[in-house]
Amino acid sequence: MSDSPRWEQSPFMKSARREPTPCTPVWLMRQAGRYLPEYRSLRRQVPFLQLCKTPSLCAEVMVRTVERLGVDAAIVFSDLLVILEPMGFPVEYTAGEGPIFPHPICTAQDVDRLRELESVAELEFVLEAVRLTRSALPGHIPLIGFAGAPFTLASYLIEGQGRSNFHRTKWLMYSDPGAWQALMDRLARAVGRFLNAQIQAGAQAVQLFDTWAGCLGPEDYRRYVLPFSRAAIQAVDPAAPLIHFTTGNPALLPLVREAGGQVIGVDWRVRLDQSWRQIGYDRAIQGNLDPAVLLTNPDLIRRRVQEILQQAGNRPGHIFNLGHGVLPETPVENVLALVDAVHQLSARSSSPI
């Protein structure tokens, strides 16, 4: 038996390093979420933010989900926006409305209200969730930490909410490049610190979510986003592979790659083969089934999984995932069918059984 922990040789970690695997690893964004009856039942007793701040529950939710689904990786149960509370912007969750910042950033002056994240002490509940999840997970299952990318966090701070047309964000970005830089620099430093703290607490890999960057064109991304995402990524311990995920605009992918990440996460708006070619085969790729396919039936899911696996070919370095999170109305049996299909259809006949 080797000295390295068992997760180091897991299919997920091998694929992140572009090493061959017996079958394609799969995990799902929002794999522990509202589509699961046991999660809904827990949430009837515990509000979302309270759940995020109770490390033992976070660990329990994720460990049970990984067991139930048979996925190849866990992700710490948390929320993109908790990082903003110690920076002076506590998020509120209203039923059915999603996250709200009651006092968003409206002017360049408001940027000063965002404090530097000097320490991760106030995010201890996330780090404890990482530790408890890690220690409760089977040794062969890697744990992923995560943070929102600077642009996505800035959008929430400026729009005050998630579902948006991003006009206010673009207005500030275009009108006051100095204020924008101050805002994005502060967020980039915070994101780097937070991801490193999660790695130190026991995460084997991290994912940077730039959920809203797809509202921008390539030139805007290059000017206003790329330098800050790159700074955040370069601050992260390279021993833990970083998955750089964006959604909403395939034309950004070469620039997302330029910003960094050993693994590039892509959504369903582009073919996996085409996007991998554009990104470059010196990076691993994660994706990219449309979550809406999981609303249908196991036969269709299997056909769609097969198409994506065929596009990935026999090239090492593909981590199967959806192009975005599991939808709340998804039948659990369809998620199970997906995980089975990925494992079965990707099994390499040349590998020892």
Add this chain to the structure above:
Amino acid sequence: MSDSPRWEQSPFMKSARREPTPCTPVWLMRQAGRYLPEYRSLRRQVPFLQLCKTPSLCAEVMVRTVERLGVDAAIVFSDLLVILEPMGFPVEYTAGEGPIFPHPICTAQDVDRLRELESVAELEFVLEAVRLTRSALPGHIPLIGFAGAPFTLASYLIEGQGRSNFHRTKWLMYSDPGAWQALMDRLARAVGRFLNAQIQAGAQAVQLFDTWAGCLGPEDYRRYVLPFSRAAIQAVDPAAPLIHFTTGNPALLPLVREAGGQVIGVDWRVRLDQSWRQIGYDRAIQGNLDPAVLLTNPDLIRRRVQEILQQAGNRPGHIFNLGHGVLPETPVENVLALVDAVHQLSARSSSPI
């Protein structure tokens, strides 16, 4: 003087035919809209649908807008969804909520409730708006007719509204290809008939709006959308150039071109030069400023116009437009600055003044 009407030699029509022009033509989606004080004032007296159904007002609104802005083309004042009323789905507008279908298509059986558009008689108000606008416009200004593309109309019918994640639409599309085909065939025939009727009533060009197609990946677009958009486009009189506009996913552009259209409309998510190369130089291109840029100031607008014109190069066949409609909060002076900037910065020094 030649026998052909003056609009035939307008910069807009020449660019649609990829002929050289003295300067780049510009018009704006939603150029007659809520950002104009006189339009808001009219709308305080006349509800939106009533305005759409009053041809004299439609003509007045558009002719005044074209005069005020100095744009190079008019578009008939109407709405994407009026075509659905004679097909059995009357739209309702609620303040602030946008269009609503109170009884959307929920099941495959519901598709039967969508009637064939046997005649355009019930859309006479649109055709009369075309005639009145054409006769009131200066002879050198071409008039554009329009319709929603089959997928975008289907999405509204199934989601019951515009702002959506399109999960219901995808569910029907994936789960019941037969019902989907019946729905899309019926819509494609209706769209073709309606666009031809607008051309016969006096429109010099038409635009097909596939506003929501960007929620799909390339394989879904190819299977479930392309054949029906192509059928609609092939039914249209080729003497009137057709602008095929989509938004939200640059990876679809080669397929949008395949579906047809002498002019391909692109949004700001992709560079104009890159998208034109992908589409092919045997098509004209329309686009592609981010409407959010119009919220800023004339200096920035001018710089952004310059960047897009540089990307278009000296190749004939570029029609300047936004990547989507003018935003309601846009200052009118910024729209005027945009139109001026396009005309000034694109003026070919070699052309007679």
